[in-house]
Amino acid sequence: MPLAAEPDDTHEEGEDQQLLLAKKGEPTLEGLVVGSYCHDVLIRGGRVVGETLGGAAAFVSNVLDAASPREAEQGEAPFVVVSKVGRDFAYASAPAPARRPPLLCASPTTSFHAQFSDAAASAHAPDRELRRVHACDPIYPADLPDRRFAYGLAVGVAGEVLPETLERMIRLCRAVLVDAQALIRAFDGDGAVGHVALEDTPYARLLPRVAFLKASSEEAPYVGVETARRRCCVIVTDGRDGCRLYWDGGEARVAPFPAVQVDPTGAGDSFLAGFAAGLLWGLSATDAALLGNFFGAAAVSQAVKEILEEKIAKRSSPCINGTTFTFDRSSVHDELHAALQEAARLIPEQQQADPTNGNCGDICSV
Numbered sequence: 334m335p336l337a338a339e340p341d342d343t344h345e346e347g348e349d350q351q352l353l354l355a356k357k358g359e360p361t362l363e364g365l366v367v368g369s370y371c372h373d374v375l376i377r378g379g380r381v382v383g384e385t386l387g388g389a390a391a392f393v394s395n396v397l398d399a400a401s402p403r404e405a406e407q408g409e410a411p412f413v414v415v416s417k418v419g420r421d422f423a424y425a426s427a428p429a430p431a432r433r434p435p436l437l438c439a440s441p442t443t444s445f446h447a448q449f450s451d452a453a454a455s456a457h458a459p460d461r462e463l464r465r466v467h468a469c470d471p472i473y474p475a476d477l478p479d480r481r482f483a484y485g486l487a488v489g490v491a492g493e494v495l496p497e498t499l500e501r502m503i504r505l506c507r508a509v510l511v512d513a514q515a516l517i518r519a520f521d522g523d524g525a526v527g528h529v530a531l532e533d534t535p536y537a538r539l540l541p542r543v544a545f546l547k548a549s550s551e552e553a554p555y556v557g558v559e560t561a562r563r564r565c566c567v568i569v570t571d572g573r574d575g576c577r578l579y580w581d582g583g584e585a586r587v588a589p590f591p592a593v594q595v596d597p598t599g600a601g602d603s604f605l606a607g608f609a610a611g612l613l614w615g616l617s618a619t620d621a622a623l624l625g626n627f628f629g630a631a632a633v634s635q636a637v638k639e640i641l642e643e644k645i646a647k648r649s650s651p652c653i654n655g656t657t658f659t660f661d662r663s664s665v666h667d668e669l670h671a672a673l674q675e676a677a678r679l680i681p682e683q684q685q686a687d688p689t690n691g692n693c694g695d696i697c698s699v
């Protein structure tokens with residue numbers, strides 16, 4: 334497995350034996366996540382159906398906080414997020430930015446319009462067209478903290494992780510995991526997101542010093558899997574079909590977990606963070622990909638949230654910190670109970686109905 338830094342660059346010889354495991358006497362596995370939070374506007378049938386916090390850094394933070402190892406007594410998983418937003422940033426108090434605040438810039442917060450088609454998630458047809466409507470400042474090498482990290486995640490969404498910033502990450506981190514969307518996105522005059530061949534970018538020469546490169550099936554042709562796998566391990570995620578790992582000399586398929594897809598946003602980001610968390614626990618790459626598939630499936634299936642939105646009108650008074658708890662059955666109890674029961678029943682049913690999920694979460698070497 335390639336090491337992030339060149340042998341005599343920043344690290345001691347032999348460090349690659351235990352890529353992401355803490356060394357004896359090292360208390361933490363501190364990580365460095367680089368990529369900006371953004372505003373996402375979700376559009377279906379020409380109508381705005383939601384406005385949310387976006388940016389891979391937000392999804393990644395939530396998953397790492399939930400799944401990565403932490404020291405006993407320590408409230409938060411040990412990682413730093415380097416992200417940039419403008420003064421218009423609307424989600425400063427959302428959990429991820431509140432825990433790891435972004436750097437403030439004069440330019441507006443990066444913003445995407447995501448236009449959804451009604452097609453179900455498929456590896457073969459993109460179910461979302463993205464348009465970047467604002468771009469915040471890039472993240473420069475000098476924006477990164479000047480210390481060593483156990484691992485780094487390069488998770489830009491709008492070209493904000495510059496080649497020199499990725500190079501600096503590689504120098505600072507023992508292992509770097511990269512989302513291809515940070516490297517190969519191109520934006521036309523209208524902001525529509527397209528792709529360029531990775532080989533034609535200044536990032537290509539850095540691949541031999543990257544540990545893992547993750548791409549969606551839509552991005553994979555631009556990554557050039559056959560060339561890239563000779564330089565680092567390539568993971569291609571395939572929506573409801575799970576993912577495949579390609580390395581120099583082998584490949585494996587890791588089957589998905591069943592999910593009822595509500596919103597595909599953040600599946601790839603959550604996958605990568607789940608995968609990284611798996612490596613931090615000392616799992617093999619294929620087992621870590623299982624954890625990635627699990628978090629990808631969890632990201633797309635916001636079933637419970639949808640039920641709550643549909644069945645319960647949001648209460649005007651807070652009832653967690655206030656004194657407004659009641660212990661009676663509410664008027665929506667029966668309806669809510671039935672909807673949750675139905676959602677729970679659908680999970681095993683969908684698993685049976687979809688033969689590709691028969692070996693859900695299983696690994697096959699190919």
Ligand SMILES: Nc1ncnc2c1ncn2[C@@H]1O[C@H](COP(=O)(O)OP(=O)(O)O)[C@@H](O)[C@H]1O
Binds near residue numbers: 571589598627628
């Ligand atoms: N409909 C789905 N059902 C189950 N798992 C899914 C589904 N969609 C995505 N996933 C999981 O999330 C991962 C990433 O999803 P994918 O759609 O390939 O990424 P992206 O969001 O980058 O396009 C997949 O490899 C899979 O594990």
Ligand SMILES: O=P([O-])([O-])O[C@@H]1[C@@H](O)[C@H](O)[C@@H](O)[C@H](O)[C@@H]1O
Binds near residue numbers: 601
């Ligand atoms: O859905 P996904 O591919 O994992 O990642 C998404 C990015 O592609 C998108 O640019 C951003 O606006 C979303 O918030 C999310 O980060």
